[in-house]
Amino acid sequence: MALSHVRLTRKEFISASLAFVATATLAACSGADTNVATSDVATSTDDSSSSTPSGDVYSSGVHHATIDVASFGTISVALNATAAPITVSNFAGLVNKGFYDGLTFHRVISGFMIQGGDPKGDGTGGSDATIKGEFSENGVNNPISHVRGVISMARSNGYDSASSQFFIMQKTNTSLDGQYAAFGNVSDGMSVVDAICASVPVEDSNGTVAPENQPVISSIVMVD
Numbered sequence: 001m002a003l004s005h006v007r008l009t010r011k012e013f014i015s016a017s018l019a020f021v022a023t024a025t026l027a028a029c030s031g032a033d034t035n036v037a038t039s040d041v042a043t044s045t046d047d048s049s050s051s052t053p054s055g056d057v058y059s060s061g062v063h064h065a066t067i068d069v070a071s072f073g074t075i076s077v078a079l080n081a082t083a084a085p086i087t088v089s090n091f092a093g094l095v096n097k098g099f100y101d102g103l104t105f106h107r108v109i110s111g112f113m114i115q116g117g118d119p120k121g122d123g124t125g126g127s128d129a130t131i132k133g134e135f136s137e138n139g140v141n142n143p144i145s146h147v148r149g150v151i152s153m154a155r156s157n158g159y160d161s162a163s164s165q166f167f168i169m170q171k172t173n174t175s176l177d178g179q180y181a182a183f184g185n186v187s188d189g190m191s192v193v194d195a196i197c198a199s200v201p202v203e204d205s206n207g208t209v210a211p212e213n214q215p216v217i218s219s220i221v222m223v224d
Helices: 010-019 085-096 190-199
Strands: 003-006 029-031 062-069 073-080 105-109 113-116 150-153 166-169 182-188 217-222
Touching: 062 085, 073 085, 073 190, 085 182, 085 217, 105 190, 113 190, 182 190
Parallel strands: none
Antiparallel strands: 003 029, 062 073, 062 217, 073 182, 105 113, 113 166, 150 166, 150 182
């Protein structure tokens, strides 16, 4: 099925934009036009993982990674596997395979978020598998709130449709809490996120970035 980037629908985006007068809004795509943070990841849900492999070092505790963005700098993130073990394990596994190296941030909404991790670069791609959504509407207690600097997974309408696309909140939007799997926060480098939001041109109100303007993820590395 088509996963939708962390993508807000037109109605949700308008509501979020109005809400931004008092508080910032958010969106991350994953594949088809779906809820708040959705992504256009065209992946199958048949391989959805609802547990972490036995002995996976990334399934508990706090781990750290660096996201190097060409021409912008480095974003350091702390990943909370205690809150979202499946999500952190999936992300770290893709990182260690070099999956994200050379991919881009294909969606940027200033005052909301930046979204990347799609191998197709257009919101319709993902990895070979999808994972269980670790958030309350899907029966999982996840205490991480979508505040500025939080990293979370994009998905489509399906609760277990997240794959590889992720988004980083530029501004707080707690309306996403309970609906998307937040799994960590930026520990250093929010200036990079702000710079991307301020300088990258977009094609429409949904934050679509033309291929030639998409910030390139040079590499993501797990530190521990």
